[in-house]
Amino acid sequence: MKRFFLFVLFLSSVVCQAQITINIRYNAPDGKALKYMEEMETTGFADSIRAIPGCLRYDYFIPQDDPQSVLLIDSWEDQQALNRYHSSSVMKKAEALRAK
Numbered sequence: 001m002k003r004f005f006l007f008v009l010f011l012s013s014v015v016c017q018a019q020i021t022i023n024i025r026y027n028a029p030d031g032k033a034l035k036y037m038e039e040m041e042t043t044g045f046a047d048s049i050r051a052i053p054g055c056l057r058y059d060y061f062i063p064q065d066d067p068q069s070v071l072l073i074d075s076w077e078d079q080q081a082l083n084r085y086h087s088s089s090v091m092k093k094a095e096a097l098r099a100k
Contacts, residue, residue: 055077
């Protein structure tokens with residue numbers, strides 16, 4: 001009986017997390033998507049996003065089927081972490097860079 005009780009206690013202490021992963025593909029004429037990615041990385045701006053609490057991943061890739069586009073994969077611990085990013089000044093700066 002003791003073993004069963006300890007097992008139940010262990011199960012009740014397990015915490016579930018809802019990780020969120022977002023895939024965004026940027027397409028723009030004249031290599032502008034690549035320039036956006038390069039600016040995000042060379043200025044350290046992407047690193048500032050990676051440093052936001054709750055950010056698990058923020059990485060760019062160049063798809064084989066379209067080397068003029070860029071794929072961004074970002075992952076967040078949960079919806080609250082993503083909401084903090086979306087309401088931050090960092091997000092507003094990222095939007096301004098994309099608009100360029």
